[in-house]
Structure formats: C-alpha cells, structure tokens
C-alpha cells in the first residue's frame with residue numbers, strides 16, 4: 001500500500017514543491033493550505049506522515065496543528081517545516097523541556113532543505 | 129573588546145593546542161554588534177572534567193568532541209541542556225554522521241565541525257556560533273526591555289523574505305535537473321510563479337523603504353505647503369496601468385486645490401497604498417471613487433471601491449504589520465501586508481486617523497484624516 005503524506009502549508013509554492021517531491025518519492029499526498037483546513041482533514045482521515053508549515057494563519061499554526069494531530073494519532077510522525085530560523089531570534093527549535101512537552105513534532109526542518117535530505121528524513125520516520 | 133570563554137573538550141592534546149593557536153588572535157565582529165568578540169580558551173580532556181568546569185564558572189561556547197575516554201560528548205550536551213545553561217555548543221567529531229548531527233542538534237548543539245578541519249573552517253564556524261550566541265542573548269535582553277515588538281518584526285520580515293527565496297530556489301532546482309521534461313514549456317507554471325514571487329519581493333522591499341523613511345525620524349522630512357489635489361492626481365496617474373489591466377476605472381471628483389502643511393512624499397505613500405489596494409482588491413470591471421476634501425483645520429482623503437470587501441473581524445486586524453487577509457478571494461493577490469500599517473502610522477504623524485467601512489462582496493471605503501497644521505510647529509522649532 002502506498003503511504004499517505006498529509007502536507008499543510010499556506011504558501012502555494014512551498015505546498016506544490018513539497019507535493020511534487022513527496023510524490024516523486026513514491027508517496028500519495030493530501031494537501032491543505034491552512035491550519036483550519038488541515039484540522040478538518042485530520043478529523044476525517046489518518047495519514048502515515050504529516051508535514052506542517054509553521055506560520056500559517058497564526059505564527060504557531062504548525063505547532064497547534066501538530067498538537068491536535070498527535071492527540072488523535074500519537075504514533076504518526078510529524079515534521080514541522082519552517083522558513084524561520086533561530087538566527088532571526090525567533091527561537092522555534094524544540095529548545096526547552098516545556099516546549100518539547102507541548103510541541104509534539106518528531107522533526108523540525110528548515111525550509112529549503114534539499115529533496116534528497118527530505119526523502120531520507122521521511123524514510124527514517126516511516127522506518128522504511 | 130569583549131572576551132568569550134571557550135571551553136575546548138577533546139582528549140587529543142594536538143587538537144586542543146591547534147584550536148588554541150587558531151583562535152588566539154582571532155576576533156569576530158558584525159555591523160550590528162557594538163564591539164568585537166575575542167576568545168579566551170579553557171581546556172578539558174574528558175567529559176567529566178568539562179562538566180566540572182561548567183559547574184564552576186560561566187562558559188559561553190563549548191567545542192565538544194563526541195568520542196571521549198569516559199562519558200561521551202552527547203552526554204555532556206544532554207547534561208548542559210537539562211541544566212539549561214546559557215552556553216552554545218559546537219560538536220567536533222570525526223564521525224560527523226547525519227544521525228549524530230540530528231541527535232546533537234535536537235539536544236541543543238548549535239552546529240558541527242568535522243575533524244580534521246582547516247583554520248578557516250574553524251573560524252567560519254566560530255563566526256556562526258558567536259553570532260548566534262549574540263543574537264540569542266540580545267533577544268533575551270530585548271524581551272527584558274520590552275522591545276520584542278521590533279524583533280518580532282524582523283523575524284516576520286525574514287520569514288517573508290525567505291519564503292519567496294525558497295520557492296524560487298525550489299523551482300530553479302527542478303528546472304536545473306530537468307525533472308519534468310526537456311522543453312521550456314514544461315516549466316511554464318514554475319517560471320510564472322517565480323516571476324510572481326519576485327514581484328512580491330519587490331513590493332515588500334518598496335514598502336520597507338517607505339517604512340525606513342518613516343523610521344528615519346523627522347530630520348529628513350520636508351514640510352511645506354502642499355496641494356493634496358495635485359498629489360492625488362499624480363498618484364492616480366501612476367496607478368492607472370494597474371487599473372487598466374484589471375479593467376477598473378478610477379473617478380476623482382473635483383480636482384480643486386486643497387492645501388496642507390506636510391511632506392509630499394509621505395502623503396503620496398498614503399494615496400499609493402489606498403489606491404493600489406482599491407484596485408488590487410477590486411473586481412474585474414469595478415470602480416474606485418476618490419474624494420479629497422478640506423475643512424478649516426483638516427483634510428480628508430476618501431478612497432472607495434466596489435471590490436471584494438471584508439468582514440468586520442478582518443477589519444480589526446488590518447492595520448497591523450504583515451497582516452494579510454487570507455481567503456479564496458485574496459489567494460492570488462500579492463502584497464506585503466505592510467501598506468495599511470504604514471498608512472496608519474503616517475496618519476498618526478499628522479495627528480489624524482484612518483477609518484474603514486467595508487462589506488464583503490460589496491466594497492470598501494477608507495477615509496484618512498490629516499490635520500493641516502500638525503507639522504508647522506515642528507518645522508518652526510527645527511529652524
């Protein structure tokens with residue numbers, strides 16, 4: 001069975017690039033372009049992996065989405081992707097214990113990651 | 129010159145003394161740092177010794193080998209992050225595998241340097257980690273001083289600048305590797321999307337320039353008697369090409385002179401933003417009505433459109449920096465979300481205000497009030 005990857009990103013280009021590559025890796029994709037739509041989808045279906053953009057309607061949309069997602073599917077891996085880096089002072093890494101407890105992501109990726117790297121990370125999370 | 133304490137943890141004396149030599153006369157400076165940083169080195173040959181040192185004195189940066197005789201580097205790292213020390217860690221290791229990299233970064237290492245490294249590689253890595261340390265401490269400081277707003281602005285800004293870069297880079301990479309075909313036509317969508325994103329970046333930069341102008345303070349303002357009507361005509365003229373493309377007509381009522389004391393470039397920015405929004409968020413074949421009116425002490429600029437409008441909830445957020453309303457109707461419209469925040473700040477400068485009334489699918493009306501003489505006293509004081 002082809003694995004299903006849910007991708008939620010409000011940047012249309014980032015979304016279509018992610019979709020393009022993830023499908024290129026041989027997965028099926030389901031996409032949404034807002035936190036709101038993402039929440040609707042996760043209520044209806046269970047993907048095998050999820051990739052959430054961080055800043056959508058809210059600055060921490062990705063965290064919220066991932067939190068809600070993990071409440072329903074604790075075993076499904078979540079990747080949070082973002083264009084923001086620690087360099088800019090917005091410290092969004094899973095730095096403190098508190099954050100780690102609240103932010104239920106398995107991996108935190110900077111956007112602009114090379115497709116082959118992304119592929120490797122996904123395979124690792126899916127234990128392929 | 130500030131000194132940063134660097135703890136080098138490595139069991140090989142050669143590496144320790146090598147690092148010592150490279151960093152002895154090295155300093156790191158950045159335009160935004162007030163002073164350069166130099167490094168003062170402390171050495172430890174084991175992880176246990178390292179922890180002892182960290183316990184006994186404040187350390188700023190740790191260069192940490194993973195493979196050590198007793199406990200290994202990752203254990204030291206774990207200890208540091210558990211205790212939440214204010215220190216940045218760079219891993220040095222000959223086994224710079226991705227696994228270890230991910231693990232170490234997850235626990236809180238800032239970056240990696242594979243062994244063996246050249247002096248230049250070490251210097252570049254030290255620059256990176258120093259900058260990071262500085263920014264992190266500065267953020268904390270700014271939080272304390274209640275300045276996070278500005279910093280927040282920079283973060284969002286860098287996000288807004290990086291997103292289009294990532295998109296364009298992603299598309300170019302696919303094109304470079306000819307991933308969807310050999311013909312240029314196969315990439316038509318990617319090319320137009322890239323052009324669109326570049327346009328967006330240009331808008332953002334233009335808006336930033338307007339903001340810079342605002343922030344640079346009063347020195348550069350040129351306050352004199354200006355005719356608002358004249359400026360309105362100019363602004364309409366410059367927006368016309370965009371309006372024609374969308375088949376939107378702009379009507380301007382009388383054109384009678386209307387004077388105030390102000391900076392014409394600032395007033396132009398207000399008009400440009402209101403007009404470009406009225407066209408951008410209009411419907412194909414829609415209209416824009418511009419009224420300019422003066423009373424005894426103030427002028428009122430009103431820009432009305434027959435566009436997509438917005439809900440009351442949306443209207444409340446409008447004037448915040450980087451706020452853009454996201455829905456199906458605005459999906460393909462580019463913008464920075466800075467325009468109205470600039471308009472608001474300019475209106476404040478003229479002791480005025482901005483009012484908005486809007487109805488979804490019917491249209492929007494913005495009214496900007498500026499006091500005619502808000503700036504005259506200032507000008508006199510400046511002379």
Ligand SMILES: Nc1ncnc2c1ncn2[C@@H]1O[C@H](COP(=O)(O)OP(=O)(O)O)[C@@H](O)[C@H]1O
Nearest residue numbers: 405406409437452453463464465466467468492
């Ligand atoms: N005339 C208008 N009609 C409908 N929506 C508008 C209008 N002007 C502004 N808006 C909404 O307000 C948001 C903020 O406007 P602005 O600060 O000028 O940013 P930008 O136009 O760059 O997105 C826009 O994204 C848009 O959703």
Ligand SMILES: [Mg+2]
Nearest residue numbers: 405463467468
């Ligand atoms: Mg605008």
